[in-house]
Amino acid sequence: MRSLRISKLVLEGEKYKRSLIIDKSLIIIKGDGFSGKSLFLKLIEYCLGSKSESINLTVQAELEEYCDIVFLEIFINKKIYTLSRQLKNNKNNIDVYLSSYEEHKEYSPWKKKLDELLDFLVDELSINFHSILRKKSGSKDLAPEKISFRDLMRYIYIEQNELGTNQFLENNNPFISGKNKEVFKIINDLIIPDIEEIEKEIQIKQNECNRLEGLNNGLNDYLNNRDSIIIGELYNDRDKLDKKIGELKLQKKAILENNKSEKTDLHYRLMEDINNINVKIMQIEKEKSNVILSIKNKEILLEEYNDENVKLEATVEAMKKIKIVDHKEKCPLCNSFVSVLQDKEEQCEDIENVLEKLKNKIETLKILSENEERKINQFDSELSAVHEKKQVYLHALDTYKKNIEVPFLSEIESINSIIRDLTTEKNKINSLVDIHNELNNNLVNLNRLQDKLGKLKSKKNDLKKLTVRQELILNRLNYKYRMLMKQFNFTDINEERCYIDKENYLPYYSGASVMKHSSGCLLLCMQIAYLGAILELNQEEDNNCHPGLLMLDTLSNNIGTDKADKESIDPKTYQEIYNYLIKLAENNQIFIIDNTPPKINSEHIELIFHRVNPGEKLKGLIDIDKNEKILQE
Incomplete structure (x- = not known):
């Protein structure tokens, strides 16, 4: 089962820093309008590779004033990473550290473009994305369009203008709806x-x-x-x-x-020069040894390629000699021999193409080996020159030693010799x-x-069984979807009227899709039931690949929540939605923006952001009292 979990969001600027620790699976975000609630989720999405324009600093004045960079600490299948992305410059680049945020300065990051990050995330999650064919703008031609992690995010992060509306998953956009179908199938x-x-x-x-x-x-x-x-x-x-x-x-x-003396200092410098030359010799010999090993590995691979080449050439020769009518196979029913109706020319052509590619590989290996042989010659030439230089220094040392008498010089030379031998042995190790x-x-x-x-x-x-499995999976999803709609107090759950469609994979209720209904309460329940069914099945099926992360903004916008409010339409359903999401958070990580949640008894984090009047200290996502750069002084 794939898993993506958020553990920390850090906002940082020249004079400001705030770390928000996320160590629970259920996170409730409350607060005033325009205090940074939605921005909190937007910044998570931003670090996970959303387009650079998704954070507009012209309408986020506080973020622009105090912050230059955002860090996101995450776990992918229990492996920790820290992502960092600039807010003002180089916004199309993301740094990936193979460490926690606290240790990230001790590591060199992978510097990735946005597309490279998206590929990295799906690769680490072991999700096999692919391309679909789409019509080019202003043309009848079809061109491949890649499905990416950004498309998967529509099933992870449901924005405020989508949740409880018929803009769900942006299915009203024809350029996106086709990709949603593929993402649903991939998940x-x-x-x-x-x-x-x-x-x-x-x-x-x-x-x-x-x-x-x-x-x-x-x-x-x-x-x-x-x-x-x-x-x-x-x-x-x-x-x-x-x-x-x-x-x-x-x-x-x-x-x-x-x-210490002037003469011994001179002798010592000569010895140091000789030691440096010896180090140089050891470095060259080590590089030469690595190239020799590389040549040996290429020889092994070349031998395998040559064996394969011989077999393929023999196959081609045999196929060209045997008549097509002589290609026979035994019938499994009557045990009689039947002719193979494949095109011999096409078979030969396929093998010849493989043979040509193999020959190209062999030639490439030979060229690489020849280049490395030349490197060996260069190393030998360099070693010869360094050895000559060493002889000059040794001669100078010998001449010097004859003109002075220092009893301890031989002891130092003996120590240096032992150090050289030990260093050579260490380099070999x-x-x-x-x-x-x-x-x-x-x-x-x-x-x-x-x-x-x-x-x-x-x-x-299992290919022949896949169509049967597809039917079974959709039946299980539909059952879960209907049971959740029933839990949310909707009664029209006949399988012909309440279902996930087998063509567009969208949720339906009373025979109409999530794109057609106008009731905010109904739409919200359809969407939660739909996503919940996907996440529940994800726990049961090893090959399903939703990462188990869900971010909902804002849950109570389109549903009644207050029993004392005469305008409230459905507080019971609201409570049932929360009961379900709390249970769903046992195996998934769920972020919910909502100002009026019911009492929650299970473990969770509650973040509260406040909007303030002009001139007052900031209390929202940017909170002056939580500025760690001041608190640490």
Whole structure:
């Protein structure tokens, strides 16, 4: 089950900072009009990749005056991230930190464009979005249009002008309604893929798995040959070397401190120069070793490609030699042989296309290997030059030593020699640790690929059952939807009059869609029942992929709430809606903007924002008394 949870929103400017901690699954936001209630949800949406114009600072004067950047700490499938987005400059860029907000300054962020962030979110949530074909403006041609996380947000964040109105999900917009249908199918795992597309995707994933397995085999062989399979032993050996090197450096420092002179300083500088040259030599040799390892991995991959090439060439040759009438298969019913009616030319052409692509890969690998061979030659040339330089310094040192007599010089040279040997050994261990890290990273990617591969194969095997499943899923959604409408005190729940339509996936009541009704109370209940049915089924179906986050603005706009108010139309329904949302928040995170909620006994957060008169201290989302930059002084 996918999960997206908000844990912290931080507003920050040069002289202002406020952190709003969200550590509960039910959040009630109350307060005066124009105090920042809706803005609170808007800023969450803004950090999750809404368009830059979604925050208009010309009508948010307080935000513009006090804030320059907004941070959002989130959990995606229990993994913590911090997103940050500027409010005034570079608004189309978002920084993603792999840490909590408190630790974000210790990490370098991924700097992402808006589209890249949207792709990142769906990838982390493991949601398989796709493109749909839409007519180009002013043309009869169809062009692919991508479904993105921004489209999914319409099922997460219901704005004030949509909730309890027939603007729900912006379905009145024909450019959006078609995408809503696809998002609904994606959320409820109702996409029936083309079998050929699945097979292509399986082959792509399998090729990548083979590549990573081949690479890991090469890395494991390399570690085996050096008896370095257990990384813990490498860490222990490295720590011991660090300790020895540190002790030797302290010993050398003590000797030099006790024997300072102009001549020994000169000798020491010569020794330092030689040590620096040795470090340079070790760096070059390490880089050369990494390139040699890379060449070896490419040789393994090239061998696999060549084997595959031989098999494909043999297949093409055989197909060209065998007549089409000789292609026969056995009938499973009568055991007689029947001719295969496939086009031989097309089969050959397909294999030849694959063969051509494979040859291109082989050529690319050869070119890359040749480039790396040239790098080896460059490293050898550079090593030769550095060794020559070292000899010059050694000669100078030898000449110098003959002209002076300092008893401790030989001891220092001995210590330096040991330090060089130990540092060389440590660098070798670091290279082996790097290989272990690369192996682990490859294994993570391999596990992810194999998981996707398993799901693809499962989908391929279950393809014929998908249409049956689609019927079952819609029946279950409809049942949940009708039961919720009944809970909200609506009685016309016959399945022919109260349902989620199988064509447009919109909720209907009394035979009319959510787009047609005008009663605010009815519309609100239809929408809550519709979204609730989706979230309930999401808990029951592993492949369903709503992230379990719901933000509602403003719940009481179109429904009566006060029993003492003669204008109130339905306080009982209002109470039932809250009873349901409280229960729904047990497995989902729900934000509700509402000034008149009933008493809530379960755990929740209540945020209250106030509008103030001109000249008074701000008490809304921007609250001067909660300015952490002043409080920390």
